Amino acid sequence: MFKAEWGWFKNNKFYYVVMAALILIPTIYTVVFLSSLWNPYGETQDIPVAVVNLDQKKTYEGKELNLGADLAKNLTKSDAMDFSVISKSKAKEGIDDGKYYMVITIPKDFSKNATTLTTSKPTQMKLKYETSSGQSFVAGKMTEAAVKEVVTNVSTEVTKTYAKTLVGSIKQLGAGTKEASEANTKLASGTKDAQDGATAIQTNLQALADGSLTLENGTKQAQSKLSEYTAGVSQADAGSKTLSAGISDYTAGVASAATYSQQIKAGLDKMNSELNSSETQAQLAELNQEYAQLKPYLSDSGLQDLIKTYKTATNNSLDAALSANGIDGDKKAAIENDFANNQAKDESIVKIEAKLNSLIKDGKLSRAMQQIDSALGQVTELQTDVSRLSSGIDQVSDGLNTLNGKSAELQNGSQNITTGLDTLSGKNQEVLSGISQLSDGASTITSGSQTLASKSGELASGLGSAVSGNQTLADKLGDASKKTNSLKSNNTVFNQISKPVTSQGHEKDRIPNNGTGMTPYMYSVGLYVGMLSFNVMMDMVTPRRRPKSFLGWFGAKLSLLTFYGVVAASLVFALSTWLLGLRPVDPLATYGMLVLTAMTFGAIVTSMVLWFKKPGSFVAVVFLVLQLSGSAGTYPIQTSSAFFKWLNPYLPMTYAVRGFRETIMIGGSAWPDVKVLLGILVVFLIIMSGYYAVNMHTYKMMKDPVAIED
Known part of the structure; x- marks a missing residue:
């Protein structure tokens, strides 16, 4: 049967041309089509x-x-x-x-x-x-x-x-921050001087408070003695000795009160002199002025404004800023070179914002502000109270000095006390009232001086907090200035800001052009079309001599199909690699896939034509259309309709395309797809052989008009 089948071509030489043309169909379909779109994106x-x-x-x-x-x-x-x-x-x-x-x-x-x-x-x-x-x-x-x-x-x-402008503005911001840091350092120094002054005031006020307490005690003693004196007026005759002793105690108390009043007066004069000295007034004025300037920025809202200022002060470039300040020539070049040599720290603004927000969150500045406001108000009250107290103590001191000067006369007059008892008795109530007022005044002086001493201590504490806060702010502004000055102004920084994110990809598969990517699909389509053309032109039914067995008949026709499949696959592989420059990852496996795919499609198409004749060719064409649509040869199957997603696993071309992709581009194992194709090939070879077995009786008694001698 084999010899008869192939000998038939010898007597029908026209079919040599037909066979040659059929062999070229997969090559023409594949190579010509691929060459038209081999590298369109290039x-x-x-x-x-x-x-x-x-x-x-x-x-x-x-x-x-x-x-x-x-x-x-x-x-x-x-x-x-x-x-x-x-x-x-x-x-x-x-x-x-x-x-x-x-x-x-x-x-x-x-x-x-x-x-x-x-x-x-x-x-x-x-x-x-x-x-x-x-x-x-x-x-x-x-x-x-x-x-x-x-x-x-x-x-x-x-x-x-934009980045160039931003970096220039940050540089200017750094210069301004440095000036603010220096100003805060001066403010901290001035606040420290004010704190020292407040401490001195506290010391002198404490001395005044101590002296006032002594005065209060003395007036209470005097009040007690005068009570005894007035009580003894009615007993003047019997108590003259007691009166003399009482007068002696009284005069001693007056002398003591006069001494203490002098001490109080000296302390108040010193304190008043220090409070009203030009140096203290200048320090307080400077403190108030600097505090008024700084106050808007020490509040929580002020710090928020400062943060916004950092964020928005980005409108002038370095070049414009230097030109606006009259800096040009060598000096300008030196400044720009200095900026260029600093390390980029584009996160500095974020860190400044974080540190300022930290100060707000801790509440340190807010508490210090409240203490400073209270302390400054108390300083003003202290100046007024000290002036009033100084005036009152002058009167008290003058009175006590006068009283002390009359002590001798009082002592001498005690001898004539008897004669004046009636008159003195009538004045007892007035004397008691006066000494009571004096005692109340002494108590008021003592209480006021104690309050002043306490408030001056709070003032000193508040100024101490201000010193700490100002110094902390100065340090933070200094750090910010250093970081902004370290920001470089060169193309590397500008590129980093303008394009902070880039991508670096790696293609694991070998797909140099569009044609390579399309090859698995076109290999499959070309081989299927070739097998379809082969079955249209070649008679796969009629035996060339009377068959003795269906296996001989089947084997002879299969040899013809195998010859066509192998030659067509070989020509497709050779021309696609030689003419198009295809470079498969695994050339041998790619060639094996070509032969297997050709034989699988050949078995499928031949089975359809054998069993259904011309309608079978139509069915083969419809099956080709379904495979073109559902094999995911061009677009991912995920982008197709639900029908083709369902159909995809049942199409032989699906596995042919996947197998070619592995051997041509991916470099993985095509064995899972090969097993499926082998299974399909075996199934359709059995279907083919079944046709010859079923139709054996049709040709069993045939004559051999085309038989060839053995």
Whole structure:
């Protein structure tokens, strides 16, 4: 049977040509088609794109911005696509006529919108584009991707410009922060002097309080003695000796009170002199002035304002700031070089904000502010009270001195006391009332001086807290100044700010171009079409001599099918590697997949044609369409409809495409797909052999008009 089958070609030489043409069909279908789209994404430089520049230049930070012209110029230099800068009317005419696949329009406010970042209402820069995907859907998608890349590049350049301005402003902020740090250090020093003065006031007030207590005790003693005196007036005759003793005690008390009043007066004079000295007044004035200047920034809301100031003070570039301050020439170059040599610390503003927020959260500054306000108010009250107390103690001191000077006369007059007892008795009530008022006044002096001493202590404590707070703030501002000054102003920093995130990808599979990616699909389609053509042109039914067994008949036809499958697969592999430059990861496995796929599709198509004749060819074509749609050869099956997602696992081409992908691009094992294809091949070979077995009786008695002698 084998010899008869192949000998038939010898007598029908025309079928040599037919066989040769059939063998070329998979190659033509695969190689020719793949060559047309082998590397379309690498040839986009010839896709025509029109560029219309309507942008109007704009001045920003003393510099002229003409971003539209710059973008148009860069596009014409790009080899990504064939960009042409033309008028709006020509661009519309060109895209309508199919001359251009896309028109990119740069609007007139393109440069203007780039300068709105620091305004209250920033406006985005927008590129307008119009595509014509009707002429080529793929070209439309390519041009859209190109526009996205252009937008990304323009955004990066504009952000870099913003970054330059931001870094310059941060540098200026650092200089201002340094000055604020120095000012706070001075304030802390002045507050320390005020604290020392408050401590001295507290010491003198304590001395006054002690002297006042002595005066109070003395007046109480005098009040007690006068009570005894007035009680003894009625007994003057009998108690003259007691009166003399009482007068002696009285005069001693008066002398003691006079001494103490002098001490009080000296203390008050000293305290009043210190409080009203030009140095103290100057220190208090300076303290009040510096405190008034600092107070808005020491409150929680003030610190929030300071944080906002750091965040928003980013509008002047370094170059503009130096020029505005009259710094140019070598000095300007030296400053810019110094900035360039510092290490970038772009997180400094965030750290300043965090530290200031920490001060707010702890409440230290808020408590210190309350203490300072209270202490300053008490200092004013202290000055007034001391002035009043000094005036009153002068009167008391004068009275006591006068009284002390009359003690001798009182002592001598005690001898004449008897004669004046009647008159003195009438004045007893007035004397008791006066001494009671004196005692009350002494008590008031004592209480007031104690209060002043206590409040001056609180003032000293509050000023101490202010010293600590001011010094802490000065240190923090100093740290902030150092960090902002360490920020570099060079292209590396600008690039980091404008494009902080980049991507670095790695393709694990070997897919150098679009054609390689399409090869598994086209291999499968080409081999299926080849087998379909083979069955249309070649007779896989009629035996070339009377068959003796169905296996001989089946084997002879299978040898013809195998020959065609192997030769066609070999030619497809050879030409795709030689002509197209396909470089499979595993060439041998790829060739084996080609032969297996050809034989599997051959068995499927032949079985359909054998059993269903011409309708079988139609069924084979329908089956091809289903496989083209559901094998995920071009797009992921996940993007297909629910029907094809369900159908995908039941299509032989699904496993052929997956197996080719493993051997050509991925480099993994194709064995799972090979097992499925082998199973399908065996099943359809059995179906083929079944046809010959069933139809054996039809040709069993045939004559051998085409038989070939053994």
